[in-house]
Amino acid sequence: MSAKNMFLKPGFVRAPLQNGVGRYVCQLQRIVFKFCKSSGGSRGMRDYIEQDLVDFAKVNPGVVVYLKPRRHRSPVVVAEYLNGDRLWMSCHNKTHEEITKWIEVCRTQQGNNEDIRLRKYQYTDYPSVQGPWTPFTFKDPELNNTVLPNTKFGVNNRLPISATEQLRLMFEKQKLYEGDEIKTAE
Amino acid sequence: MALIRAGLQRLASVFNAGPAGVLSRYITNLSPIENKSVSESTKDVIAECNSLIEKNASRNFAIVHLLGKQWRVTDGDLLVLEGFWPPNIGDKIKLDKVLLAGTKDFSLIGRPVVQPGLVDVTATVISKGLSHTRTHFKKKRRKQYMRINFQRAQQTILRINSVEIASKINEAPNNVQ
Numbered sequence: 001m002s003a004k005n006m007f008l009k010p011g012f013v014r015a016p017l018q019n020g021v022g023r024y025v026c027q028l029q030r031i032v033f034k035f036c037k038s039s040g041g042s043r044g045m046r047d048y049i050e051q052d053l054v055d056f057a058k059v060n061p062g063v064v065v066y067l068k069p070r071r072h073r074s075p076v077v078v079a080e081y082l083n084g085d086r087l088w089m090s091c092h093n094k095t096h097e098e099i100t101k102w103i104e105v106c107r108t109q110q111g112n113n114e115d116i117r118l119r120k121y122q123y124t125d126y127p128s129v130q131g132p133w134t135p136f137t138f139k140d141p142e143l144n145n146t147v148l149p150n151t152k153f154g155v156n157n158r159l160p161i162s163a164t165e166q167l168r169l170m171f172e173k174q175k176l177y178e179g180d181e182i183k184t185a186e
Numbered sequence: 187m188a189l190i191r192a193g194l195q196r197l198a199s200v201f202n203a204g205p206a207g208v209l210s211r212y213i214t215n216l217s218p219i220e221n222k223s224v225s226e227s228t229k230d231v232i233a234e235c236n237s238l239i240e241k242n243a244s245r246n247f248a249i250v251h252l253l254g255k256q257w258r259v260t261d262g263d264l265l266v267l268e269g270f271w272p273p274n275i276g277d278k279i280k281l282d283k284v285l286l287a288g289t290k291d292f293s294l295i296g297r298p299v300v301q302p303g304l305v306d307v308t309a310t311v312i313s314k315g316l317s318h319t320r321t322h323f324k325k326k327r328r329k330q331y332m333r334i335n336f337q338r339a340q341q342t343i344l345r346i347n348s349v350e351i352a353s354k355i356n357e358a359p360n361n362v363q
Contacts, residue, residue: 008318013264013343020310020345021262024276027313108275109315110343117318122257123264129247130290 011116013123016083019110025062027082027110031103032066035075040093045075047096048103060107077106085112232356235292239353244290246349248307251283251299259307263346268339273311278347281307287351294355301359306350313343 019025033049035042049067057065074092077099081087087106091099131137146153161169238244247260253267259281273279287294287305294300322335 013266015264015312015343015345020312021347024310024312026275105315108313110313111315113315113341114318118266121266121268124258124260125262126245126247126260129245129260130288130293 008117009115010119012120013118015110025082026060026107028060028063028079028107029082030064030066030080031106032068032078032080033075034068034070034073034078035091036071036073037069039072039074042075042091044093044095044099045091048099051096052100056103063107077103079106081111083111087112087114235355236353238289238291239351239355246287246289246351248284248288248305248349249286250281250307251285252281256285259346259349261346261348264312265309265344265346267342267344268317270340271342273342275311275314277311279309279311281309287349289351294351303359304352304354306348306352308347309344310347311342312345313341315341317341 016027017025019027033045033053035045035049037046053065053067057063074090075094077087077089077091079087079089089102089106091102094102136143143153148154245260247258250257250259252265253269253271257265259265282302284300284305284307285296285298287296287300294304316338317340319336319338322333322337324333325331
């Protein structure tokens with residue numbers, strides 16, 4: 001991990017309440033829209049509330065939607081999740097489309113991911129099925145009974161022939177042929 | 187004649203001279219122990235694997251290709267996929283690019299992918315959100331150059347529901363007519 005994000009709290013991937021094992025439960029539980037009825041900063045928020053909010057509430061019956069008008073304060077969305085996370089998001093001067101997209105992100109994620117840096121991108125309860133690898137996996141079980149050093153298991157069959165060995169072979173061959181010559185001379 | 191014999195013996199000694207001999211390089215330690223014919227033993231192995239699958243003897247795992255990465259998955263795993271990916275929350279999907287599947291006792295290795303219909307990996311999309319804010323900070327000393335960018339990647343969390351192997355190893359695949 002780089003030191004770039006070290007000031008964030010590190011964490012691991014988790015899903016609350018074994019979500020998705022049996023059935024899937026939407027993790028967004030409550031969403032509060034705070035806005036002003038007159039200021040320009042809330043314009044996009046007001047558009048969203050007028051046009052899309054009722055549909056949003058109909059499509060997501062599991063989400064409680066609150067509207068909180070307040071005078072001369074900038075618009076804010078607060079989302080609360082099943083795992084207790086609370087996501088506060090300023091929507092000042094955001095357009096209708098931007099707010100639609102951010103609300104969709106709030107709806108689909110399972111908590112507030114902002115303040116946790118994931119250390120691993122996978123979580124498993126069973127890290128190994130066939131057993132972890134050791135230097136002795138896939139080795140000949142005969143190794144267990146032999147007394148080492150052993151010529152059979154100590155065989156150097158992994159490396160190419162060394163130059164010394166090649167020279168020795170050539171020398172032995174030469175000697176053999178010399179013998180042949182002597183023989184023919186006989 | 188004596189000379190020939192001596193020469194031959196010397197040659198033989200070159201080939202068989204203990205651990206450093208030449209022949210030792212070409213003789214492997216592993217030799218078939220059983221005297222059964224190859225095809226017969228393969229049939230035995232396949233039958234054994236099929237029976238193991240039917241008995242549901244142990245947990246299955248699979249290596250799945252997803253978004254350019256390879257993931258080792260078993261039942262109940264959580265995966266975090268980064269980048270744009272169309273499936274939405276609550277969707278149940280089947281992961282088809284299975285590169286390898288295995289249980290405790292055997293592995294099925296795809297070339298490159300295990301035949302379709304043999305291994306069934308199902309998953310549910312749990313969450314689609316954004317990662318934490320990543321800071322991209324660049325600076326060159328004494329060059330009046332500094333850039334700072336912030337970005338958040340799209341993250342999809344997947345729950346693996348099941349990894350199942352059909353007990354029909356060595357049967358013809360469905361996609362071949």
